[in-house]
Amino acid sequence: MLQIQDVVVSFDVLKEKFLCDLSACHGACCIEGDAGAPLELDEIEKIEEVLPLIWEELSPEAQAIIDKQGVAYVDQEGDLVTSIVNGKDCVFTCHDDRGCCYCAIEKACREGKTDFLKPVSCHLYPIRVKDFGEFKGVNYHRWDVCKAAMLLGQKENLPVYKFLKEPLIRKFGADWYAELETSVEELKKQNYLNV
Incomplete structure (x- = not known):
């Protein structure tokens, strides 16, 4: 876990790869569940x-x-x-x-x-944000309807947090996102994160 201000970010958000592939899933996340x-x-x-x-x-x-x-x-x-x-x-x-x-x-x-644009939770998907009062938890939600997005993300080597830069800034602000990027780079230098 990585804490940025009052937001705790799961390492999966930093490590896992994701890139929506609408041609493969046809927007199933809007009609499944x-x-x-x-x-x-x-x-x-x-x-x-x-x-x-x-x-x-x-x-x-x-x-x-x-x-x-x-x-x-x-x-x-x-x-x-x-x-x-x-x-x-x-x-x-x-x-x-x-x-x-x-x-x-x-x-x-x-x-x-x-x-x-649309509800921020839709814009942020596959990230889910949970409010715990004093802090918020940011987690990667795995769902089989997004298998093609996972494969395309791996092919393009695009981590979830980079794919979702715009909605993360919408939710938490540009300064927060810049701090996230800086923290990720520091974790890479220290070999705590291989992405």
Whole structure:
């Protein structure tokens, strides 16, 4: 474990390799699993502001779920997560003509309709952040639907923390990320980390 300010980072985040391969997985992380994506409380308001802009992109099933329970719910573990359809698909998941999943919120952002990209937990995946009060834990989440991303990451020799530079800066700030990079270089020099 590596501690940067009040954030404890698992060595897996520094050592493991990862690079999303959408052509192989087709965005399975948006439609697999048994709960929605973790949300921060302030993200609900941002999602509700974006909702009218993306409503027509959403499936009728997703629209019905949102009408019934809203954009989020509390899952079995007590976490606030995005609402889901059929016990697995995120309500904001849409599909392109190649059968790949995409996020309707992210699409609206990329089209300049909003400045909210998507929930930070989605942006950070395969990293999961857990709040422990006095500190936060940053862990690498292994999931078989991401096997192609692991293989591509190994091929390109891209560690998780480098692949996720932008969302890590979004979550913790540029100074934090710079400190992370400096710490990783120091660990390499001391032969504590071979990446």
